[in-house]
Amino acid sequence: DVKVTQSSRYLVKRTGEKVFLECVQDMDHENMFWYRQDPGLGLRLIYFSYDVKMKEKGDIPEGYSVSREKKERFSLILESASTNQTSMYLCATGRGNTGELFFGEGSRLTVL
Amino acid sequence: DQQVKQNSPSLSVQEGRISILNCDYTNSMFDYFLWYKKYPAEGPTFLISISSIKDKNEDGRFTVFLNKSAKHLSLHIVPSQPGDSAVYFCAARGYQLTFGKGTKLSVIP
Numbered sequence: 001d002v003k004v005t006q007s008s009r010y011l012v013k014r015t016g017e018k019v020f021l022e023c024v025q026d027m028d029h030e031n032m033f034w035y036r037q038d039p040g041l042g043l044r045l046i047y048f049s050y051d052v053k054m055k056e057k058g059d060i061p062e063g064y065s066v067s068r069e070k071k072e073r074f075s076l077i078l079e080s081a082s083t084n085q086t087s088m089y090l091c092a093t094g095r096g097n098t099g100e101l102f103f104g105e106g107s108r109l110t111v112l
Numbered sequence: 113d114q115q116v117k118q119n120s121p122s123l124s125v126q127e128g129r130i131s132i133l134n135c136d137y138t139n140s141m142f143d144y145f146l147w148y149k150k151y152p153a154e155g156p157t158f159l160i161s162i163s164s165i166k167d168k169n170e171d172g173r174f175t176v177f178l179n180k181s182a183k184h185l186s187l188h189i190v191p192s193q194p195g196d197s198a199v200y201f202c203a204a205r206g207y208q209l210t211f212g213k214g215t216k217l218s219v220i221p
Contacts, residue, residue: 002154033208038215040121043156058208080214089156099144099205103155 003027004104006091012110019078021107023091032074033058033092033101036068043090049074081111113178115139115202118212125219131189133215135202138183144205147176147187148196150214156201160187 007022022033035058045058047066054057055066063085067075077084088108092101125131143164148156161213162169162176162185169176175188176194188197197219202212 025185035211040213041119043211045208048208092155096206099203099209100148100161101148101156101209103157105155106153108153 004091004093004102006089006104006107008107008112009105010108012112013081014031014079014112015079015082017111018063019081019109019111021076021089021091021109022076023076023104025072025074025102026073026091027034027095028071028104029093029095031069031094032068034064034074034076035090035092036060037106038087043091046076046089050089061085078109081109083111085109113211114136114214115142115206115208116202118202118215120215122216122218125192125217127194127221129148129220130190131187131192131196131217131219132190133187133200133202133217135185135187135212136183137185137204139204139206139210140183142204142206142210145178145185146203146205146209147174147180148201148203148211150201152197158197189194189217194216194219194221 003026018053034046037045065077091104094101117135146161147159150156178185201210202215
């Protein structure tokens with residue numbers, strides 16, 4: 001079974017803080033993704049990566065950056081958290097171009 | 113612009129009856145469609161998919177139908193069970209996956 005582990009299930013941060021969300025997968029998948037889920041807006045792609053040290057912007061990259069130094073690890077960084085970044089963040093992995101993604105359990109971030 | 117639309121935010125169905133969840137898309141270049149299921153406080157899980165060269169795919173109680181001319185797909189769940197209560201996301205594959213906003217299904221015992 002694919003295991004996608006997100007470092008924190010729940011976080012509370014203050015406006016302006018730097019936030020790191022980490023994601024680790026154990027199935028050697030090339031592709032990794034960061035989504036956010038908000039009520040009424042569905043899943044929106046923030047960033048994705050098809051290889052180590054490679055990243056591409058998704059639909060809503062503003063205010064975020066990512067890092068992929070190792071194949072199994074993909075980090076999402078909020079340089080200066082804002083209240084509109086309060087959301088559920090979901091990491092996903094996939095192999096090739098099947099479209100089938102495996103998601104972590106999510107990290108619920110609250111920015112006060 | 114929303115390329116994948118799930119126009120019903122919610123749906124309630126009696127246990128044992130059929131649940132039909134609908135999804136429309138605008139981009140004719142999408143070549144693969146998927147449904148994901150999500151329980152609260154968990155990540156989405158893959159449910160079923162269909163290639164654009166097919167019009168039906170079945171897996172147990174779940175069937176997905178694709179009407180390319182109408183750019184419409186639907187997920188049928190028969191019979192519906194209380195454990196099917198979840199949010200269902202439709203997704204379409206282009207350069208990357210594009211998700212709809214989801215439909216919350218409630219199956220009433």
